[in-house]
Amino acid sequence: MNWFLVSIKKEKEHNKNISIKSKIQNEFPLCEVEETVFQSHNINMIYATNQSIHNKQFQFGDLFIIGDIKIHNKKELISKYDLEYGQSNESLVIQMYKRKGIACIDDLVGEFSFVIFDKRYNRVYAIRDQIGVKPLFWVCKKDEYIFSSDIFLLKDFFDVQDLNYEYFGEFYERNGTIDIPSTPFKQVNRISSGHYVLIEEEKEVVSRQYWDLSDIRNEIRYSNESEYFEKFYEILNEAVNCRLIKGKYNSVLLSGGLDSTSIYSLAKMNEENSIASVSAVFDELKECDERDYFEELLMKYEDEGNYVNLDNKLMFEDFPNNIPFTYEPNVSSISSEFSINIAKVSVKKGFYNVLSGFGGDQLLTGSLYITRDHLKKLRIKKLFSFLTDYSIYTNTSAYQNMINYTLKPNIVKNFVRNESEYYKTIEEKLKKIPTYSKKELYFEISNAKAHLYIDRTIGGITGTDMNHPFLDRRLIEFMYKIPGDLRFTPEYSKYILRKSMRNILTPTITDRLNKTTHLAYTYKSLKKNWDSIIKVIEHPIIVNELGLISKEEWKENVGKWRNGLETRSDFWTLLAIEIWIKKLMRKVELN
Missing domain, CATH: 1.10.8 (Helicase, Ruva Protein; domain 3)
Incomplete structure (x- = not known):
């Protein structure tokens, strides 16, 4: 986990040092962090991490940079910009910026939020990655701009009681998925995913979008399906491997589903970096247990696995004190105890770099909306084949499915209230996307961001770095460009994942149709703790x-x-x- 804060005075020189180490440890008492501070005239930069700091460099001539930066396409960038190998992420970005200006961020693939101060032109750029994995917030005081990776690090610069009540309406309308400039606090601003903020002397602050999935127009067409499977495998494999670190520090949150087992298996194929697995298991709540699926895979790779029995580690204990506080409402925080219990065991075993299968459902689970695209292309036989087979498999009305998905499709109506402003916004956005399979993918990826807000809190509490390979920009763009049929067939979802991973998974997993839920676990937790829950709500x-x-x-x-x-x-x-x-x-x- 990395944290940072940068304060830039408009004119005056800084006359005091700022520390964030104490703020982090007040927020996460068990978190041990190292801090490094850089000060030069009107700029203060503070970087902290729960890992070792090695020669952190903030200044490159008249250019200053600080952030939480992970770049995943270094080789391509080094080749394109004719740069030297072995540079830090900060140095790499600065060298690119010198060659191409702020337009260089278009070439970045990775997870990042960072601030560049260009002293020559007195410009400040604050940039957030395309998918929005890394957060970035800022506050403007009378003579000062302050940027930070986390809202709580900004508490000295705003009043936590000065709430922005309009925000809660937005949060509600968007069903918990927030990627807008406002936050719960009137004085705190967010930089949205795929955006950067530009601040220049005596000019208004400008927010610009530099990437949006809906702007992609080119498509990928191969001569046969196997080429799609091979390319998908290649990209996902790279997405997994660039998130592993050297040494025995990596683990996967392994369940019995396709997503986490695919990540685990791809990581196992990499001989340079080791990978372990940590799994939730249940002896009493058998319907929640998935050992029948993933233990066969562990045997395939001669791995014993690490288990966390959650039969009696229930949610909602000491409600609501057990729910970690984040500085924004967070739907995922309500059930975060489940992930926290697993993450704690992972760290106890020495695996702090944790990979998960999150994002796989949003990226790869298509639906019957593909029949609307078949209708548009007059693929009538395929259309009726999909409708008939799907209706048989799901025991639903073929006629009603044709109405809902083919003749009168409306992707957002089941998720967004029709009278809301967000409904109008997303409806306008989807109009410029040509196919319904792409519209659905765009909407799903937008909603995937809701989960990410809890990662930094879990990381601070447990000492983990959470990574989600399915949210790799390259993988998302690839899936957006290929035919929608590769995400969905009437028989089962995640078609391209099943086909691509068949040789490295087990038939028990690739042929699996049902999905395990944890309803029994949730219900047991509610039943035991209901008296304390109802008092609060x-x-x-x-x-x-x-x-x-x-x-x-x-x-x-x-x-x-x-x-x-x-x-x-x-x-x-x-x-x-x-x-x-x-x-x-x-x-x-x-x-």
Whole structure:
């Protein structure tokens, strides 16, 4: 885990040093960090990490840079820009910037948020990666700009009680997926994914988008399917390997599904870097246990695996104190104990660099919307074949499926409220995307960002670095460019993944059709801890002050949640807002 903060005075010279080490350790008491500070005239840069710092360089002549930077296409960049090997990520970016200016960021593949101060022209650039894996926030004071990797590092520069109530409406409309400039705090701004902010003397702050998936127009067409499988394998393999580090420090959060097992198997094929697995298992809650799937794979690679039994390590213990506080509402934080328990064991075993299969569902699970594309291209026979087979496999109405997916498709209507501004925004965005398979992929990848907000909190608590190979920019762009049929067939989803990984997985996994859920685990957790849960949520702020839901609707859905029944689709989003505001109020009281 890396953290950073940079303060740039508009005119005056800095007269005091700033530290972030104490702030990090106050937030994450068990986190041991090293800090390095750089100061020059009107700029202060502070970088901290839970790993060793080796000769961190911030200044390159009249150029200054700080950030959390992981570049995954170094070889290509070195060749394209005719650079020397062995440079740090910061040095590489600066050398590119010298050659091409800020346009160089178009060539970056990786996960990054960083700030460049160009003293020659008194310009500040703050850049966030294309997918939004690394966060970046900023505050503007009277004579100072402050940028940071995390909101909590900015607490000296804003009032945590000065809430932006419009934000919660946005959070609700977007069902917990936030990638907009605003934050819960009026004075704190976010840089959206694929954007950079430019600050110049005596000019307005400008935010510019430099990458968006919907802008990609070229397509990939191969002569046969095997070529797609081979290329997909190549890109995913690179996405996995560039996220491994040298030594015995890597693990995969291994379940019995296609996504994590594919990452584990590809990592095992790499002889340079070792990989271990850490898995949740259940002896009592058999329906949640997946050992029947992944133990055969462990045998294939002569690996014993590391198990974490969660039968009695339940969620919602000491509710809501057990839910880690993040400086934004976070749907994933509600169930984060599950991941935290596994991550703690991984670190205890010495594996702090953790890979997960997150993003695989969003990237690779197509749907029957592909039939709309078949209709457009007059592939009538294929259209009816898909509709018929899918309806048989899922025991659903072929007629209704044709209405919903082929004749009157509306991808966002099931996920976004029709009257919301976000509905209009995303509807306009999807209009310029030519096919429904691409529209769906764009929407799914946009929603994948909701999970990423919890990674830094889990990392701080446990000492892990979380990595998600399926969110690799190269892989996302490849899937966007190829025919939609390769994501979905009526028989099963993730077609290209199943076919590409067949030789390195086991038939038990590649032929698997069902998906394990943890409903029994969630229900057991609710049943045991319900008395403490209901005390917190029975008088909700989201009803009384924010007006996001009626009292009656809230009471009804809380009852359904308690009894394991299906709740409204936005229930977890509402719950996340409710818990977050109450935890913030408690935090303010304690301070």
